[in-house]
Amino acid sequence: MSTTTMPATAAYATRIAFIVELAGHLHRYGTTSQRLEGAIVSVARRLGLDCEPWSNPTGLILSFSDPQRPPGESDTTRVIRLPPGETNLYKLCEADRIAEEVVAARLDIAEGHAALRALDRSSGWRGDVQQVIGFGLAAASVAGLLRLPWLDVATAGVIGMLVGLLDLSGRGRPQMKEAGDALAGIVAGGLAALVASFVAPLNLNTVVIASMIVLMPGMALTNAFSELTSQHLVSGTARFAGAMTTLLKLTVGTMIALTVVQLSGLEPQVRAWRPQTAWVEWGAVVTASWAFAALFRAGRRDYVLVMAAAIAGYAISRLVGQWLGSPVGVFLSALVVTVAGNGYARWMNRPGALIRVPGIIMLVPGSTSLRSLLVAVQQQDVGAGQDAAITVVNVLLALIAGLLIGNLLLPARRNL
DSSP: OOTTOOGGGSOHHHHHHHHHHHHHHHHHTTOOHHHHHHHHHHHHHHTTOEEEEEEETTEEEEEEEOTTSOTTTSOEEEEEEOOOOOOOHHHHHHHHHHHHHHHTTSSOHHHHHHHHHHTTSOOHHHHHHHHHHHHHHHHHHHHHHTTOOHHHHHHHHHHHHHHHHHHHHTTTOHHHHHHHHHHHHHHHHHHHHHHHHHTOOBOHHHHHHHHTGGGOOHHHHHHHHHHHHTTOHHHHHHHHHHHHHHHHHHHHHHHHHHHHHHHTTOOOOBOOOOOOOHHHHHHHHHHHHHHHHHHTTOOGGGHHHHHHHHHHHHHHHHHHHHHHOHHHHHHHHHHHHHHHHHHHHHHHOSOTHHHHHHHHHTTSOHHHHHHHHHHHHHHTOGGGGHHHHHHHHHHHHHHHHHHHHHHHHSOOSSOO
16 A cells, blocks of 8 residues: 555545445445444444444445544535345455455555445456356256256256346346346246146246246345344335335236236146155255355355355255254254354454355245245135245244354354
């Protein structure tokens, strides 16, 4: 860094600009409110500022003051409108590294600001291709985890890639982005019904759900309850409402497709059959872990770590669940993953999200949430989806309990 400017003595406006830029990046990379606010307060304090942040899924309010000046003289407030964030582990780690370099006086604030802005560059066509492949592989892997027949696995994988292309085409197009979840439901429900009508019977609902697994708001539901338990009530409520809206749009799109197929005189053949052996399930765990590493945009150096966290989280939940019941397995898995993530953040001085996020991704109840709504709408009976809804509640309770107890056993020294 430049030897002429120490971080805490840089110009007031320069320090504020850096913190605002950092906060915007952390928000865009899917950081929950309590962790984002904690990180911003910590960085601001080390830069010689008082900051009172307020974060919600669609924006930030940051109030600054200089403790070295009389009260009220330096008060500055920034209001920033942002779209809901998406997990990007590589850029999250880079933003964290840049902030650490700045507060440790190894990087000038202006250089740090420029480095943060450089993160906005697009990943290019290779990144887009990786995302589309990730959609398809995640869908096929989830079908494999559920031990569906090979036709079901292949159908879910192909539809998943098409959903990925649809998601990619909606970026930068606000109207298409708004309708994207409903369109994905139409594509998934329509194609799965056509295969079940003309090729062979399918586990129809399960294939549809697996093909849209990346769009499921399971992580959003978990983050919403995490924020609510940490008393970030506005953010948690807004995130929960957003997750429920996503579920409704996916359900509406699927039902539109299935209704059109029915009105056209076609009769999809449905068969509840899960014939695969255990090796297919565990092979699917490996491919799913790679898919989620790609979808979370992990850096190359972190792929093995992210995949190991995802595999460990699922394995603990599955094996313990067979022994003591599914809720206990989910609880213990979330607890172990949280402790491991906090320990990694402590000793490696890098974001614990590298372990925490992939470690619980295959535990979150996104698919079960959609199933409960889909069954209730198909049968026009709220009671028909009650079993799945109760499963969602049990999984969420177990997840949140594991996260809370894990943070008690090994408190995090770093907010990310």
